[in-house]
Amino acid sequence: MTSNQAKKRRRKRKWLDWIPLMPFLFFCLVIMILPLFFMLKGSFTGSEGQFTLEHYAKMGVSIYAISFRNSILLSGITAILGVIMGTIVGYFICQLRSKRAQELVTALCDVTSNFTGAPLAFAFIVVLGSNGVLTLALREYLNWKIYPAFSIYSFWGLALAYTYFQLPLMVLLIIPAIAGLKSEWREAARGLGASSGQYWRYVGLPVLTPAIGAGLLLLFANAFGAYATAYTLTEFRFPLITLQLGFLLTGEVFRDPGAGDAMGILTLLMMGMSIIIYQVISRRGRKWQQ
Amino acid sequence: MAAMNKRTAVPGFAIGCFLFYMLLPIVATYAFSVATRWDRSILPEGLTLDWYKAAFTDQWFIIVFKNSLVLSISTVIASILLIVPTAYWVHLRVPKARPLLDLISTLPFAIPGVVLALGLIRLYARPPLMLARTPVMLVAAYVIFTMPFMYRPVANSLEAVNIRVLTEAAQSLGASWGRTLRQIILPNILPGILSGGLLVFATIFGEFTIATFLVGARYKTFPMQLVYFTRRDGRIASAYSVISFTIAWTTSLVILWIAAWGAKRTSGGGKHPTKGHTTGVVGD
Incomplete structure (x- = not known):
């Protein structure tokens, strides 16, 4: 051969x-x-099969624009809250002396990050609905009537419920990065005369930055695509982009297919970009964790 | 002494607040489901199992429970059959295809359930196909939707044990294909398949969005009935929530346990074959 x-x-x-x-x-x-x-x-297709941009033009006005704005705000705010609180909690968990306690809290995070959708929404109605456990306790003991200024069915109610599944996800993301902060670096910094503040500013935070940035994007995507939690709490009353899509999809007759397609594509773009940047950053950040 | 207290007070307070926020909704739902009345007072007025009885005796309970079980199990089986052989083959013979597979298996993270449902209905719900609104299509959509949960742990196990060397070693010692797969490959990637399968199972059992749009009332699932009762009867909804949540956390704990077991079995190679934690897009 x-x-x-x-x-x-x-x-x-x-x-x-x-x-x-x-x-x-x-x-x-x-x-x-x-x-x-x-x-x-x-x-990109009009009713006669011709090329058109009218569906995308529609996204800039009326209910579509409001829905996009609300979705971005809700995802952005709960991502930021989740990242800040998750980093702090993650740091304190790593400081716990007992390995057993560390494992327990991490397991709790693992369980609760999957606690979303209808059961989560219902749990928040039980706690913070107009006759919720906490609502009543605050009224009784602190004479603080949180309704009607607050409502679990409003933007901030949704934000509170979303943060519930954002926070544990961030803790799980940040713990490996915090565990990667080597104690030698801290000792070396101290040995060279750095204060605790300087250590964090020049060593700690820069090393954690990739994980924090990656977390921000993952959490944003995590909230942006969510549907069941918001639907169970508000049905279609609160304008979010996923709820708006769901509203178009209900009923056997498709109401405005072109607008639905445009909304779907824009949602994919937002989520896709977040996930891609998340992957790139977290891959780069991993080199510190070797 | 004072300095000592301060050093532990702040972390203690932060973790305490965190635990309160994380545990209160869960504890409250469990308590609510066994409370006689709890809308007038701080503590429940009495204990009862009536809401569970009402939930169980409702004629829909068995139907929706069975439907969700059928969907979850079918998805797990379909997902294993489709993804495990593919992942194995890629790691064994076509390493060039690995980046492609990694990309495809990450894509579903960027596709929310409602968008996937929209795409399937727009393409397959019109004549002559009319396939989109069937349970079979729902399972197909679920295999895509949960693909990262299945592929990642399986791929991690395949990488951790260097499957290529194992396969070649087994065959050079004269083992047949069947024997290689059964006695060498499968036991080594079993932790990955198990934790992936369990995660898929738990995800689908609680999945509401895609099911609502693809099959809706024609094939009612457990979460659909839960959402229905949150508007109709909060007491029965609480029983449903407790069942749903109990299934979810039991599965999570079993996955963590499998991860610990897998790590112990392959100790020596520093890399964890299966990460217990699910970091990805999980919110709904």
Whole structure:
């Protein structure tokens, strides 16, 4: 056998090696890629099949613009709250002397970060609804009537419920980064005469920055795509982009397919960009954790 | 002494507040589900199991529980059959395809349930196909939706044990393909498959959004009934919430336990085959 034939055979085998991947790739194409592709196409197609930008133009006005603004605000604010509180809590968890206590709190975070959707919304109605446990306790003991200034069915009510699943996710993200802060660095900084503030400013925070930035983006995406929590609390009354999409989808007749497609594509863009940047940053941040 | 107190007071207070925020909704829901009345006073007026009885005797309970169970188990099976052989083959023979697979399996994180449902309905709900609004399509959508949860732990196990060397070693010692897979490969990636499968199961059992839009009232699921009762009868809703949450946390704890078990089994190689924690887009 000449080497040429062998090479040819090897190349042929390499090509054949891809065949067992086909069922998986075909499945992803049919169930994920094609629907998104036709959504993209539909978002640029008018009622007569012509190319148009009118669906995107609609996104800048009325209920669509309000929904996007609310979704961005809600996701942004709960991401920031989650990142700040999660970093602080994560730091204190790492400081706990008892390994057992550390493991317990981390396990709690793992469980609660998956506690979302309808059961979470219902739990917040029990705690902070107009006759909620905490609502009554505050009224009784502190004479503080939180209603009607606050409502669990309003923006800040939603923010409180969203932060519930954001915070533990951030704790889980930040703990490996905090654990990666080597005690030698701190000792070295102290040995060179740095104060605790200087240590954090020049060593601690810069090392944590990638994890914090990555957390911010992941938490943003985490809240932006959420639906069930907000739906259970407000039905379609509070304008969020996912609820708006859901509203278009209810009923057998599709109300405004073009607008739905455009909303879907813009949501994908927001989420996709957050996830991509999150991946890039967290991959870069990981080098400190070796 | 005072300095000592101050040093522990701040972390203690912060963790205390955190625990209060995290535990209160859970504890309150559990308590609410066994309380006779709890809308007039700080503490429940009495204890009862009536709400569970009401939930269980409702004719829908068995139906929605069974439907959600069928959906979750079907998704776990379909997901394992589709993803595990593919991931194994890629790690064994087509390392070039790994970046592609990593990318595809991360994509679902960027696709909210409601957008996936919209895409499927727009493409497949029109004649002549009319496939979008069936339980089978729902399971297909679920396999995509939970793909990162299945692929990541399995891929991590495959990387941790260097599957290529194991496979070649087994075959050079004369083991058949069947024996290699059964006795060498499968036991090594089992922790990954188990924790992935459990996470998929728990996610789908509590999934509301995609199910509502794809099948809706034609195939009512447990979360749909929970949402229905949050508006109709808070007492029964609390029983549903407790059941739903209990399934979720039991699964999480089993996954953590499997991760610890997997780490112990492969100790020596520093890398954890399965990360117990789920860091990804999990909010709904």
